[in-house]
Amino acid sequence: MDIQTFRKFYDISDQTIVVTGGAGVLCSSMCRMLADAGARVAVLDMNPQAAEDLVVEIQASGGESISVVCNVLDKTSIEDAAQRVLATYGRVDILINGAGGNKPQATTSNDHPFFDLPAETLRWVFDMNLLGTILPCQVFGRIMAQQKRGVILNISSMNAFRPLTRIPAYSAAKAGVSNFTQWLAVHMAQEYSAEIRVNAIAPGFFLTEQNRFLLTEKETGALTERGKTILKHTPLGRFGAPDDLLGTVLWLLSPAAAFVTGVVVPVDGGFSAYSGV
Numbered sequence: 603m604d605i606q607t608f609r610k611f612y613d614i615s616d617q618t619i620v621v622t623g624g625a626g627v628l629c630s631s632m633c634r635m636l637a638d639a640g641a642r643v644a645v646l647d648m649n650p651q652a653a654e655d656l657v658v659e660i661q662a663s664g665g666e667s668i669s670v671v672c673n674v675l676d677k678t679s680i681e682d683a684a685q686r687v688l689a690t691y692g693r694v695d696i697l698i699n700g701a702g703g704n705k706p707q708a709t710t711s712n713d714h715p716f717f718d719l720p721a722e723t724l725r726w727v728f729d730m731n732l733l734g735t736i737l738p739c740q741v742f743g744r745i746m747a748q749q750k751r752g753v754i755l756n757i758s759s760m761n762a763f764r765p766l767t768r769i770p771a772y773s774a775a776k777a778g779v780s781n782f783t784q785w786l787a788v789h790m791a792q793e794y795s796a797e798i799r800v801n802a803i804a805p806g807f808f809l810t811e812q813n814r815f816l817l818t819e820k821e822t823g824a825l826t827e828r829g830k831t832i833l834k835h836t837p838l839g840r841f842g843a844p845d846d847l848l849g850t851v852l853w854l855l856s857p858a859a860a861f862v863t864g865v866v867v868p869v870d871g872g873f874s875a876y877s878g879v
């Protein structure tokens with residue numbers, strides 16, 4: 603294979619990519635990489651300031667990007683955002699569903715036994731992760747169905763394979779995201795086009811604002827028992843850094859993964875492979 607053909611495998615230049623939750627820790631790193639690779643990046647986020655700051659940064663380094671305020675739990679808001687992206691760039695080739703997360707109030711502890719976790723908090727976590735992935739897939743999936751091509755990438759988690767202690771709603775919601783990824787991959791290919799692919803990544807443990815309270819002590823920054831246990835069960839011996847996701851993301855979005863759909867790829871330093879023995 604000559605070098606030009608090889609480069610085309612990973613060529614995502616000239617693609618319009620929508621990233622929900624794009625201003626967050628993991629997805630902002632993806633947005634920077636995608637813009638560096640020549641894509642047009644629409645940063646959809648509830649936090650307009652963070653999204654705009656990221657866009658200014660991307661543009662300053664020569665990238666093409668817009669920020670669009672969007673709530674992934676409100677279909678009208680997503681439809682408005684889609685119109686804004688279409689009006690600016692004329693099409694949408696790729697969707698990354700990055701908005702998601704957990705809440706301390708949905709986490710069990712001595713003060714918060716499972717039996718007392720409030721229904722509205724549990725519902726928030728289910729909606730944030732599962733509905734907040736499904737609704738953008740409806741809106742942008744319709745555009746992909748019409749143009750008969752597209753790529754969707756969802757963000758699942760380690761706890762989708764086997765639930766992690768203390769976070770019942772987040773575990774169930776991310777298991778739902780993995781299941782939905784498989785369902786949508788089959789549906790889009792069978793009903794609309796074999797050139798629409800749907801996959802997910804399952805990041806392992808990345809020290810971010812959503813899980814810092816579980817992995818490190820607030821006062822000292824030292825590892826909690828849970829943080830230590832995670833590292834003991836991660837053969838590569840460290841937490842992930844946001845940039846650790848980028849190679850897998852690029853692969854799944856690019857022509858190199860043209861025959862890959864319906865998979866959930868762990869990016870976890872070996873956590874899911876290790877039995878602990």
Ligand SMILES: NC(=O)c1ccc[n+]([C@@H]2O[C@H](COP(=O)([O-])OP(=O)(O)OC[C@H]3O[C@@H](n4cnc5c(N)ncnc54)[C@H](O)[C@@H]3O)[C@@H](O)[C@H]2O)c1
Pocket residue numbers: 622623624625626627628629646647648649652672673674675699700701702703704734757758759760804805806807808809810811812813
């Ligand atoms: N951090 C980890 O270790 C880890 C591990 C596995 C999976 N994940 C998943 O990766 C994804 C990104 O995680 P992160 O740690 O970078 O999160 P983050 O909290 O840094 O970013 C989330 C972004 O989503 C935005 N957002 C929140 N609610 C929204 C809504 N309703 N509509 C639109 N945008 C909204 C926020 O403003 C924020 O910019 C999430 O789905 C998370 O569950 C994270």
